[in-house]
Amino acid sequence: MNKFKSKKGFTLAELLIVVAIIAVLVAIAVPLFVAGLNKAQTATKNANIRAVRGVAVEKILTEESLQKSGDTIYDQWAVTAIVNGNGDITYIKITPSDADTPTAADGKCETLDADDSSGGTGGKKGDYKITMTLIELKLS
Secondary structure, eight states: OOGGGSOOSOOHHHHHHHHHHHHHHHHHHHHHHHHHHHHHHHHHHHHHHHHHHHHHHHHHHHOGGGTEETTEEOOEEEEEEEEOTTSOEEEEEEEEEOOSSOOOOOEEEEEOSSOBTTTTSOBOTTOEEEEEEEEOOOOO
């Protein structure tokens, strides 16, 4: 007549062991996932910088107004671009310069935290804003 003789289900100790195993697996998996996500974001930004650089160089080489003005031959160009989440360049501005001291040619890519209405670029939150300086392209 003892109701508690029949043993069905799991004991509290067994359930605690399963929960502990799952916690250990999650503790291992989450940092690996975050590291992979950061690596993918860095690769995306680098790819966007290369794409913008390619488009800017093509425009500079094909549009004479970006190469020279009168007797002035430009040797430096400031580039600002917006790249959306699909990798499409939605805005690009190239400003030529004849500066004597070239600046760094590295590209900088940052994610917009809010819509960029002030610059007239049409950039939306989550788009990438890329700024760079191109120097000493061989135009001849």
